[in-house]
Amino acid sequence: MKKSLGKHLGMFLVISLLALLLPAASKTKAADFPLASGDGVIVSALDYLSDVQEANGSIGGLAISSWAVMAIAAAGEDPHQWGSPSIVSYLSDNPDQIDWDKATDIERAIMGIVAAGEDPTDFGGEDYVSALKSLYDGAQIGYADTVNDDFWGILALIAAGESPSSAIIQNTVDFIIWVQNEDGGWNWEVFEESDVDDTAAAIMALVAAGNPDPDVIDMALLFLMNMQNEDGGFPSLYGAESNSASDAWVISALVAAGEDPTLWESGSGSSPVENLLSLQDSNGSFKKTASLSANPEFMTAYAIPALLGDAYPVTPFAGTPPEEADLIVSDIDVLSTIYVDDETVVTATIKNIGGEDIDTSFRVRLYADGDSIDTVTLSGLDADDDVEVELEWTPDEAGSYTLTVVADLDDDIDEDREDNNEETLDVEVEAPPEEADLIVSDIDVLSTIYVDDETVVTATIENTGDEGISDTFQVSLNINGSSIALAPVSGLDAGASLPVEFKWTPLEAGE
The missing domain is CATH 2.60.40 (Immunoglobulin-like)
Known part of the structure; x- marks a missing residue:
């Protein structure tokens, strides 16, 4: 078996590779990966999803509909234009189908909502982000004996705009790393037998959170390497038949980790991309395995982002840029641990997502729990451009704070929307560390x-x-x-x- 791991693993895998190197049969390279949205494979897959959409806008029910929205958005189409009522309206109208005590239900919904370009803090009258954060116990998200809700929790919160440096993300990352199995993989349950799907999800989550420990990713990639079947595809568990869901999630995880999935070749010379392509049926859907057509809506929704070279969370549908200027705060971050009486730099990214340049000055202000802290003035901002600003804050008490950054503080700029000019970040302020003096x-x-x-x-x-x-x-x-x-x-x-x-x-x- 031969695979190329690009920048990862290096000498770490020398012994394993010596045992696996066999001559690879000559073959045709995987078809132009990543595929374009206009490729016949993607078009026919989207046509299949459209064909099975129900009169109420659903594609296979609430869970599959969220995955379908992600696939539609990844392909650059507007989910709001799918159906009448649309699939987005279907998600918005059915929050009663969510198990609000189950983190994975909320996480899947958030990723679908964000992929559609909607606000998960106010969607169908529900605040999905606050609901998810309420299931965080200070160390991890959801059930303490499961870890899949931590993978998807990170991906959902990052998609919703949570800073990778926030406590909820970094503490959950620490939990995920702590429960990694010795073989490098993960199961959906803590310390159970590693499987491909959950290991792929873990890789995507850790990368989205900033890839804190390359050795952790390398171990996970090694686990995936050892799980690949001779047909180039991946099973969920060792020894099982390759399936399209596992293929899709591995492809997306490899993309997230900076790998080229077409170079992950089996002894027969096949890659997971080729195996996944081979599982597309004549109606455009994707079969679960070569011998079984099951849950085709699920399989197809997973396959589309993977073949497009997208990883979770998928790239949201951006829509058509407005003709007028439109300022947003796209990110807020703090560069260090925050201590009482220490000056802290809060970094905010201000972006003009509109179609018109801003030639006049406007102010950006930082608030902490509603109190005005610091203000900077920008001299303008071109269309589709962004700028990073630094605001200073010296907290005088320990505790939890909500930081809010507001762009165009005085409404000096005529914008397409005036209701999207602020962003928030929850932070913890710690007492100064004990030191001698x-x-x-x-x-x-x-x-x-x-x-x-x-x-x-x-x-x-x-x-x-x-x-x-x-x-x-x-x-x-x-x-x-x-x-x-x-x-x-x-x-x-x-x-x-x-x-x-x-x-x-x-x-x-x-x-």
Whole structure:
């Protein structure tokens, strides 16, 4: 079996590859991957989904409809134009079909809502993002004994605009890494037998969150390598038949990880792209396996983004840019851990998504829990351009805060929309870390000082910090900039003080 892993794994896989290298049969390269939305494979797959759409706008029910919206948007089509009522209206009208205690239900819905270009904080009268965050326990999302709700939780929140550096994302990343199995993979349940689908989802989630540990991704890729079948495709579990869902999610995960799926070739010379293409039926749908046509709406909705070279969360439908200017705050981030009384830089990206340049100045303001913090002025912004601004904040108390950045604070700019000019970010402010802080609180001499007389100089050393000092440190007596004597001090508790004595014999009169 031969595979190319591009930039990943390197020497890590030398031993494994030596055992797997066999001559590959000559073959035709996978068809122009990634495919274009106008490719016949994609067109026929979309036609199939359109053909099975029901009168109420649904494609296979609520769950499949969310995946279908993602596929439609990935292909560059407007889901609002699919059906009358549309598939987007169907999602909006049926929140009662969501299990609001089940994170994966909410996560799938959020990704579909965002893919359609809608706001998941206000869709059909529901705030899906707040509902999902309510299932976060401070360490992970959803059930503590499952991890698929953590993969898709990260992907859903990132899609909804959550900063990758936020506590909910980074703590969930830590949980995912902690439960990675020794073989490099994951199951949907914690520490159960690794499977392909959940490992692919984990890769996409970790990459979306900033790929914090390349070794974790490398281990996951190695697991996938060892799971590939001879036909180039992937099973969900080892030894099973290749299926289109696993093929699709692996392709998307490889794209997310910077790999070329067409170079992941089996001993027969086939790639997952070729295997997935081979599973398309004559009606445009995708069969589950070569011998079984099951859940074709699901399989087709998964296959379309993968063959287009898209990873989850898919690229949302952008629509036609408005003719007028339109300012948004596309991202807010903090560059470091936030401590009380420390100046923190809040970075915001301001973008003009409209079709008209802005030639006049406008103001951008930062708020913390509604209190005005800092303001910057921009001199304009061209159409389809963005600029990063830095705003400063020094919190005076620990706790949870909601940061809000507002563009065009004074409504100086005529915009296509005036209701999309702000973005929020939830942050935690921590108490300052405990540190020692040494000061010299007093210096005294016990008598009048005479030339050639030994004089005792007493200095009081105080630790005004919150942490004690256990190591020995030196105190120096300096006269007119020159060190005259050193005295060792063997530690000093927080809040404690002690006198240190020096002996000095001046040789000349003067100051």
